[in-house]
Amino acid sequence: MDAHFEISPAVAALLGRATAHRRALHRIPEPGHEEVRTQAYVMAALSALSPDALSPCAGTGVRAVFRGQGGRAVAFRADMDALPVQEPAGCGFESERPGMMHACGHDGHMACLLTLAELIASRRASLPGDVTLLFQPAEETDGGARLMIADGALEDPHVEAVYGMHLMPDVPLGRVGTGEGPLMAQTSEIDVIVEGRASHGAMPHLGADALCAAGHFACLVQAGLSRRTDPTVPALVTFGRMCAGTQRNVLAAQAVLEGVVRTLSDDAYARVRALLEDCMRATEAAFGVTCALEERTFYPCVVNDPAETARVRALLGDAYVPQRPRMTAEDFSFYQRERPGVFVMCGCGDAAHTAPLHASGFGFDERALLYGVELFARLAGVIAPGGEH
Known part of the structure:
Protein backbone atom coordinates (compact mmCIF):
# COMPACT_ATOMS: atom_id res chain seq x y z
CA MET A 1 0.00 0.00 0.00
CA ASP A 2 1.30 3.47 -0.87
CA ALA A 3 2.61 5.42 2.10
CA HIS A 4 0.68 8.54 3.02
CA PHE A 5 2.34 11.70 4.29
CA GLU A 6 1.97 11.64 8.07
CA ILE A 7 -0.23 14.40 9.43
CA SER A 8 0.74 15.73 12.86
CA PRO A 9 -1.99 16.13 15.51
CA ALA A 10 -1.68 19.93 15.44
CA VAL A 11 -2.41 20.03 11.71
CA ALA A 12 -5.09 17.33 11.84
CA ALA A 13 -6.98 19.47 14.35
CA LEU A 14 -7.25 22.22 11.72
CA LEU A 15 -9.25 20.24 9.14
CA GLY A 16 -12.44 22.07 10.03
CA ARG A 17 -10.77 25.46 9.64
CA ALA A 18 -9.18 24.52 6.31
CA THR A 19 -12.50 23.20 5.02
CA ALA A 20 -14.37 26.32 6.11
CA HIS A 21 -11.87 28.59 4.34
CA ARG A 22 -11.97 26.49 1.19
CA ARG A 23 -15.76 26.47 0.97
CA ALA A 24 -16.10 30.18 1.69
CA LEU A 25 -13.60 30.99 -1.04
CA HIS A 26 -15.15 28.48 -3.43
CA ARG A 27 -18.42 30.41 -3.29
CA ILE A 28 -16.84 33.69 -4.46
CA PRO A 29 -14.73 32.88 -7.55
CA GLU A 30 -13.30 35.85 -9.43
CA PRO A 31 -11.15 36.20 -12.56
CA GLY A 32 -7.60 37.49 -12.59
CA HIS A 33 -7.11 41.09 -11.37
CA GLU A 34 -10.74 41.14 -10.20
CA GLU A 35 -10.25 39.18 -6.95
CA VAL A 36 -11.85 41.93 -4.85
CA ARG A 37 -14.09 39.80 -2.61
CA THR A 38 -11.38 37.16 -2.39
CA GLN A 39 -8.84 39.75 -1.29
CA ALA A 40 -11.24 41.10 1.34
CA TYR A 41 -11.82 37.60 2.73
CA VAL A 42 -8.10 36.84 2.91
CA MET A 43 -7.27 40.21 4.48
CA ALA A 44 -9.95 39.76 7.14
CA ALA A 45 -8.86 36.22 7.98
CA LEU A 46 -5.22 37.25 8.30
CA SER A 47 -5.95 40.46 10.19
CA ALA A 48 -7.55 38.40 12.95
CA LEU A 49 -4.18 36.68 13.43
CA SER A 50 -2.22 39.96 13.89
CA PRO A 51 0.69 39.30 11.53
CA ASP A 52 3.69 41.62 11.76
CA ALA A 53 2.90 42.99 8.31
CA LEU A 54 -0.25 42.76 6.21
CA SER A 55 -1.00 44.66 3.03
CA PRO A 56 -2.53 44.41 -0.42
CA CYS A 57 -0.01 43.50 -3.09
CA ALA A 58 -0.11 43.62 -6.88
CA GLY A 59 -3.54 45.22 -6.88
CA THR A 60 -5.83 42.43 -5.72
CA GLY A 61 -3.22 40.24 -4.03
CA VAL A 62 -2.26 40.02 -0.36
CA ARG A 63 1.07 39.79 1.45
CA ALA A 64 1.48 38.87 5.12
CA VAL A 65 4.63 38.49 7.21
CA PHE A 66 5.13 36.66 10.49
CA ARG A 67 8.49 37.52 12.05
CA GLY A 68 10.54 34.71 13.57
CA GLN A 69 13.68 34.31 15.64
CA GLY A 70 16.24 35.22 12.97
CA GLY A 71 16.44 31.90 11.14
CA ARG A 72 15.95 31.23 7.45
CA ALA A 73 13.31 33.48 5.85
CA VAL A 74 10.91 31.60 3.58
CA ALA A 75 7.82 32.40 1.52
CA PHE A 76 4.78 30.38 0.53
CA ARG A 77 2.55 31.27 -2.39
CA ALA A 78 -1.10 30.57 -3.21
CA ASP A 79 -2.87 31.71 -6.37
CA MET A 80 -6.29 33.37 -6.08
CA ASP A 81 -8.07 33.55 -9.43
CA ALA A 82 -10.84 31.36 -10.79
CA LEU A 83 -11.89 30.21 -14.26
CA PRO A 84 -14.76 31.05 -16.63
CA VAL A 85 -16.45 27.69 -16.05
CA GLN A 86 -20.10 27.10 -15.17
CA GLU A 87 -20.29 24.95 -12.04
CA PRO A 88 -23.04 22.32 -11.85
CA ALA A 89 -25.19 22.12 -8.72
CA GLY A 90 -24.56 19.44 -6.18
CA CYS A 91 -21.55 20.14 -3.97
CA GLY A 92 -23.50 22.20 -1.43
CA PHE A 93 -21.21 25.23 -1.59
CA GLU A 94 -21.49 26.13 -5.27
CA SER A 95 -20.17 29.26 -6.89
CA GLU A 96 -22.36 32.31 -6.33
CA ARG A 97 -21.17 33.83 -9.61
CA PRO A 98 -22.69 32.42 -12.82
CA GLY A 99 -20.07 31.33 -15.31
CA MET A 100 -17.18 31.41 -12.83
CA MET A 101 -15.77 28.54 -10.80
CA HIS A 102 -12.72 27.54 -8.80
CA ALA A 103 -12.07 24.66 -11.19
CA CYS A 104 -8.31 24.61 -10.69
CA GLY A 105 -8.07 24.28 -6.92
CA HIS A 106 -6.97 27.82 -6.13
CA ASP A 107 -9.59 27.97 -3.38
CA GLY A 108 -7.78 25.03 -1.80
CA HIS A 109 -4.38 26.65 -2.20
CA MET A 110 -5.57 29.77 -0.39
CA ALA A 111 -7.20 27.65 2.31
CA CYS A 112 -3.88 25.89 2.92
CA LEU A 113 -2.06 29.19 3.41
CA LEU A 114 -4.74 30.63 5.67
CA THR A 115 -4.66 27.47 7.78
CA LEU A 116 -0.86 27.61 7.88
CA ALA A 117 -1.17 31.21 9.09
CA GLU A 118 -3.41 30.08 11.95
CA LEU A 119 -0.87 27.45 12.97
CA ILE A 120 2.00 29.94 12.81
CA ALA A 121 0.06 32.50 14.85
CA SER A 122 -0.55 29.91 17.57
CA ARG A 123 3.17 29.09 17.71
CA ARG A 124 4.70 32.46 16.99
CA ALA A 125 7.07 32.35 19.97
CA SER A 126 8.81 29.31 18.51
CA LEU A 127 8.81 30.39 14.85
CA PRO A 128 12.45 29.92 13.77
CA GLY A 129 12.55 32.40 10.89
CA ASP A 130 10.45 34.96 9.08
CA VAL A 131 7.55 33.59 7.02
CA THR A 132 6.00 35.53 4.15
CA LEU A 133 2.63 34.43 2.82
CA LEU A 134 1.84 35.45 -0.75
CA PHE A 135 -1.72 35.40 -2.07
CA GLN A 136 -1.25 36.10 -5.74
CA PRO A 137 -3.78 37.26 -8.34
CA ALA A 138 -3.95 36.34 -12.01
CA GLU A 139 -2.03 33.08 -12.30
CA GLU A 140 -4.37 31.90 -15.05
CA THR A 141 -4.05 35.01 -17.22
CA ASP A 142 -1.03 37.29 -17.50
CA GLY A 143 1.29 36.22 -14.72
CA GLY A 144 0.44 38.02 -11.50
CA ALA A 145 3.69 36.72 -10.00
CA ARG A 146 5.59 39.40 -11.89
CA LEU A 147 3.46 42.10 -10.30
CA MET A 148 3.93 40.61 -6.83
CA ILE A 149 7.71 40.62 -7.27
CA ALA A 150 7.69 44.17 -8.64
CA ASP A 151 5.63 45.19 -5.60
CA GLY A 152 8.36 43.93 -3.25
CA ALA A 153 6.78 40.62 -2.27
CA LEU A 154 10.15 38.93 -1.71
CA GLU A 155 11.74 41.75 0.31
CA ASP A 156 11.46 43.05 3.89
CA PRO A 157 12.19 40.41 4.91
CA HIS A 158 14.53 39.22 2.20
CA VAL A 159 13.13 35.80 1.29
CA GLU A 160 15.74 33.05 0.99
CA ALA A 161 13.54 30.28 -0.43
CA VAL A 162 10.05 30.18 -1.91
CA TYR A 163 7.56 27.30 -2.08
CA GLY A 164 4.36 26.70 -4.00
CA MET A 165 1.92 23.85 -4.50
CA HIS A 166 -0.89 22.71 -6.75
CA LEU A 167 -3.63 20.27 -5.86
CA MET A 168 -3.27 17.51 -8.45
CA PRO A 169 -5.89 14.85 -9.21
CA ASP A 170 -3.40 12.56 -10.97
CA VAL A 171 -1.33 12.25 -7.76
CA PRO A 172 -2.92 9.97 -5.13
CA LEU A 173 -4.49 11.55 -2.08
CA GLY A 174 -2.00 11.59 0.78
CA ARG A 175 1.09 11.75 -1.38
CA VAL A 176 3.09 14.66 -2.78
CA GLY A 177 4.92 14.80 -6.08
CA THR A 178 7.83 16.91 -7.24
CA GLY A 179 11.21 16.59 -8.92
CA GLU A 180 14.54 18.33 -9.27
CA GLY A 181 15.13 20.59 -12.26
CA PRO A 182 12.54 21.39 -14.95
CA LEU A 183 9.05 20.49 -13.72
CA MET A 184 6.71 22.57 -15.87
CA ALA A 185 7.05 24.15 -19.30
CA TYR A 299 6.08 32.20 -18.60
CA PRO A 300 9.52 30.74 -17.85
CA CYS A 301 10.03 27.08 -17.09
CA VAL A 302 9.37 25.97 -13.51
CA VAL A 303 12.80 24.74 -12.41
CA ASN A 304 13.06 23.27 -8.92
CA ASP A 305 16.25 24.08 -7.04
CA PRO A 306 18.27 20.89 -6.30
CA ALA A 307 19.03 21.69 -2.65
CA GLU A 308 15.49 22.80 -1.87
CA THR A 309 14.05 19.79 -3.67
CA ALA A 310 16.25 17.51 -1.55
CA ARG A 311 14.93 19.28 1.56
CA VAL A 312 11.33 18.65 0.49
CA ARG A 313 12.01 15.01 -0.42
CA ALA A 314 13.56 14.37 2.98
CA LEU A 315 10.45 15.74 4.69
CA LEU A 316 8.10 13.67 2.53
CA GLY A 317 9.88 10.35 3.02
CA ASP A 318 7.93 7.45 1.50
CA ALA A 319 5.05 9.76 0.56
CA TYR A 320 7.20 11.31 -2.16
CA VAL A 321 6.06 10.67 -5.75
CA PRO A 322 8.65 11.35 -8.50
CA GLN A 323 7.27 13.66 -11.16
CA ARG A 324 8.19 13.80 -14.80
CA PRO A 325 8.15 17.28 -16.36
CA ARG A 326 4.71 18.49 -17.40
CA MET A 327 4.01 20.63 -20.46
CA THR A 328 1.56 22.83 -18.57
CA ALA A 329 2.85 26.17 -17.32
CA GLU A 330 2.89 28.05 -14.00
CA ASP A 331 3.92 31.61 -13.24
CA PHE A 332 5.47 30.39 -9.97
CA SER A 333 8.51 30.21 -12.25
CA PHE A 334 8.97 33.97 -11.91
CA TYR A 335 9.62 33.59 -8.17
CA GLN A 336 12.16 30.87 -8.93
CA ARG A 337 14.05 33.27 -11.17
CA GLU A 338 14.50 35.48 -8.11
CA ARG A 339 15.05 32.89 -5.34
CA PRO A 340 15.68 29.15 -4.95
CA GLY A 341 12.34 27.42 -4.81
CA VAL A 342 10.29 24.26 -5.15
CA PHE A 343 6.87 23.66 -6.65
CA VAL A 344 5.04 20.51 -5.58
CA MET A 345 1.96 18.58 -6.68
CA CYS A 346 -0.22 17.85 -3.64
CA GLY A 347 -2.18 14.70 -4.35
CA CYS A 348 -5.97 14.92 -4.29
CA GLY A 349 -6.82 12.00 -6.54
CA ASP A 350 -9.21 9.31 -5.34
CA ALA A 351 -12.02 7.15 -6.72
CA ALA A 352 -14.69 9.69 -5.81
CA HIS A 353 -12.98 12.64 -7.53
CA THR A 354 -11.82 11.86 -11.05
CA ALA A 355 -12.50 15.07 -13.01
CA PRO A 356 -9.36 16.85 -14.26
CA LEU A 357 -8.32 20.41 -13.52
CA HIS A 358 -10.32 23.08 -15.39
CA ALA A 359 -13.33 20.75 -15.75
CA SER A 360 -16.72 21.77 -14.37
CA GLY A 361 -16.80 18.57 -12.32
CA PHE A 362 -13.46 19.16 -10.60
CA GLY A 363 -13.52 18.64 -6.85
CA PHE A 364 -11.47 16.99 -4.14
CA ASP A 365 -11.54 15.37 -0.73
CA GLU A 366 -10.80 18.27 1.60
CA ARG A 367 -8.44 16.12 3.65
CA ALA A 368 -6.00 16.86 0.82
CA LEU A 369 -5.63 20.36 2.26
CA LEU A 370 -3.95 18.97 5.38
CA TYR A 371 -1.08 17.50 3.38
CA GLY A 372 -0.28 20.92 1.94
CA VAL A 373 -0.49 22.54 5.37
CA GLU A 374 1.70 19.81 6.89
CA LEU A 375 4.45 20.17 4.30
CA PHE A 376 4.48 23.96 4.49
CA ALA A 377 4.42 23.87 8.31
CA ARG A 378 7.47 21.60 8.35
CA LEU A 379 9.27 23.86 5.86
CA ALA A 380 8.44 26.88 8.02
CA GLY A 381 9.72 25.08 11.12
CA VAL A 382 6.50 25.25 13.16
CA ILE A 383 6.15 21.47 12.94
CA ALA A 384 9.27 19.36 13.55
CA PRO A 385 10.72 17.56 10.48
CA GLY A 386 9.40 14.21 11.68
CA GLY A 387 5.92 15.62 12.01
CA GLU A 388 5.78 15.56 15.83
CA HIS A 389 3.27 17.74 17.65
Missing part, protein backbone atom coordinates in the same frame (compact mmCIF):
# COMPACT_ATOMS: atom_id res chain seq x y z
CA GLN A 186 7.80 27.67 -20.32
CA THR A 187 5.11 29.02 -22.58
CA SER A 188 4.28 31.83 -24.94
CA GLU A 189 0.99 32.65 -26.56
CA ILE A 190 1.59 33.32 -30.23
CA ASP A 191 -0.43 34.83 -33.07
CA VAL A 192 0.66 34.30 -36.66
CA ILE A 193 -0.93 36.92 -38.90
CA VAL A 194 -1.06 35.96 -42.57
CA GLU A 195 -1.84 38.83 -44.95
CA GLY A 196 -3.03 37.89 -48.43
CA ARG A 197 -5.19 39.49 -51.08
CA ALA A 198 -8.91 38.90 -51.56
CA SER A 199 -10.34 37.76 -54.87
CA HIS A 200 -13.36 35.94 -56.23
CA GLY A 201 -13.28 32.23 -55.45
CA ALA A 202 -13.57 31.47 -59.16
CA MET A 203 -10.45 33.50 -59.89
CA PRO A 204 -7.94 32.49 -57.18
CA HIS A 205 -4.99 33.45 -59.39
CA LEU A 206 -5.93 37.10 -58.91
CA GLY A 207 -5.60 36.90 -55.14
CA ALA A 208 -3.39 35.45 -52.43
CA ASP A 209 -5.31 32.99 -50.25
CA ALA A 210 -4.44 33.78 -46.63
CA LEU A 211 -6.63 30.97 -45.28
CA CYS A 212 -5.03 28.30 -47.45
CA ALA A 213 -1.57 29.63 -46.64
CA ALA A 214 -2.29 29.62 -42.91
CA GLY A 215 -3.48 26.02 -43.02
CA HIS A 216 -0.34 24.90 -44.81
CA PHE A 217 1.78 26.92 -42.37
CA ALA A 218 0.22 25.12 -39.39
CA CYS A 219 0.93 21.72 -40.95
CA LEU A 220 4.45 22.75 -41.95
CA VAL A 221 5.25 23.72 -38.36
CA GLN A 222 4.17 20.32 -37.05
CA ALA A 223 6.23 18.53 -39.70
CA GLY A 224 9.20 20.73 -38.92
CA LEU A 225 8.93 20.02 -35.20
CA SER A 226 9.21 16.29 -35.88
CA ARG A 227 12.38 16.77 -37.95
CA ARG A 228 14.09 19.88 -36.60
CA THR A 229 13.87 19.30 -32.83
CA ASP A 230 15.41 16.57 -30.69
CA PRO A 231 12.60 14.06 -30.00
CA THR A 232 13.97 13.50 -26.48
CA VAL A 233 13.63 17.22 -25.64
CA PRO A 234 9.95 18.19 -25.32
CA ALA A 235 8.73 21.01 -27.54
CA LEU A 236 5.13 21.68 -28.51
CA VAL A 237 3.38 24.14 -30.79
CA THR A 238 -0.40 24.04 -30.60
CA PHE A 239 -2.62 26.09 -32.89
CA GLY A 240 -6.08 25.97 -31.37
CA ARG A 241 -7.89 28.64 -33.35
CA MET A 242 -7.86 30.17 -36.83
CA CYS A 243 -9.84 33.25 -37.82
CA ALA A 244 -10.13 33.97 -41.54
CA GLY A 245 -12.44 35.06 -44.31
CA THR A 246 -15.65 36.99 -44.73
CA GLN A 247 -17.76 34.80 -47.03
CA ARG A 248 -17.69 31.40 -48.70
CA ASN A 249 -16.84 32.46 -52.26
CA VAL A 250 -14.12 35.02 -51.55
CA LEU A 251 -10.47 34.25 -50.86
CA ALA A 252 -9.55 35.41 -47.37
CA ALA A 253 -7.43 38.53 -47.30
CA GLN A 254 -6.21 37.77 -43.79
CA ALA A 255 -5.91 34.76 -41.52
CA VAL A 256 -4.85 34.73 -37.88
CA LEU A 257 -3.57 31.55 -36.23
CA GLU A 258 -3.71 31.59 -32.43
CA GLY A 259 -1.49 29.16 -30.59
CA VAL A 260 0.86 28.33 -27.76
CA VAL A 261 4.52 27.29 -27.67
CA ARG A 262 5.67 25.05 -24.81
CA THR A 263 9.22 23.89 -24.12
CA LEU A 264 11.34 22.83 -21.14
CA SER A 265 14.43 24.93 -21.86
CA ASP A 266 15.48 28.27 -23.31
CA ASP A 267 17.49 26.46 -26.00
CA ALA A 268 14.48 24.43 -27.12
CA TYR A 269 12.37 27.58 -27.23
CA ALA A 270 14.97 29.33 -29.39
CA ARG A 271 14.92 26.40 -31.82
CA VAL A 272 11.13 26.49 -32.05
CA ARG A 273 11.24 30.25 -32.57
CA ALA A 274 13.70 29.80 -35.44
CA LEU A 275 11.47 27.10 -36.95
CA LEU A 276 8.47 29.42 -36.88
CA GLU A 277 10.44 32.11 -38.71
CA ASP A 278 11.61 29.63 -41.36
CA CYS A 279 8.07 28.33 -41.88
CA MET A 280 6.75 31.87 -42.27
CA ARG A 281 9.34 32.67 -44.94
CA ALA A 282 8.56 29.42 -46.78
CA THR A 283 4.82 30.13 -46.65
CA GLU A 284 5.37 33.63 -47.99
CA ALA A 285 7.37 32.29 -50.93
CA ALA A 286 4.89 29.54 -51.75
CA PHE A 287 1.64 31.51 -51.48
CA GLY A 288 2.56 35.13 -52.16
CA VAL A 289 1.45 36.26 -48.70
CA THR A 290 3.21 38.02 -45.85
CA CYS A 291 3.45 36.57 -42.33
CA ALA A 292 4.09 38.21 -38.98
CA LEU A 293 4.54 36.69 -35.52
CA GLU A 294 3.32 38.21 -32.26
CA GLU A 295 4.29 36.74 -28.86
CA ARG A 296 2.62 37.41 -25.51
CA THR A 297 2.46 36.24 -21.89
CA PHE A 298 5.78 34.48 -21.64
